[in-house]
Amino acid sequence: MFAILFFLHMVGLGMGMAANLASPILSANMTSIEEGGRIKIVRTFSIMGAIGLALLLISGMTMIALTGPGLITAGGLWFKIKILLVGLMIVLLGISQMNLAKARKTNDLVHLAKNKLIGKLSLATLLLIILMASFAYH
């Protein structure tokens, strides 16, 4: 059971990384696509990132629930920092989803542009979380 949860954790991680990397690359290269189309593409990656994060949260919490607090203790300070960063990640995703929703409602790319910095912060946060997760158990 733990192995399946860990597998789902890694699938979530893959989806999160893919969404975080693909979105800015695509945004920079889709100048020839009309506004509605661009918003749709960004939204698809945003949904993928949100599903990835949901998988990470559900599988992570279930792994802890299955094994008890031993894993948290074993992960030490690194694990605690990781969880704080996961909190930050949730906030960043929330802000980017709000901007995306505004962009869809108004069909205005100005709101999407606000997500450029948020996207960079999300990628940096995700990389830091992976670093903390690696330090926690190795």
Ligand code: HEM
């Ligand atoms: C953005 C969110 C997250 C990312 C990117 C992430 C990333 C990772 C990575 C890369 C590993 C593999 C580390 C290793 O075993 O070498 C891992 C393992 C783990 N994570 Fe997460 N994680 C996230 C959220 C969470 C949450 C919210 C929890 C629990 C509350 C959690 C609990 C765990 C546990 C229990 C392991 C397995 C430790 C083991 O190997 O036994 N993770 N995570």
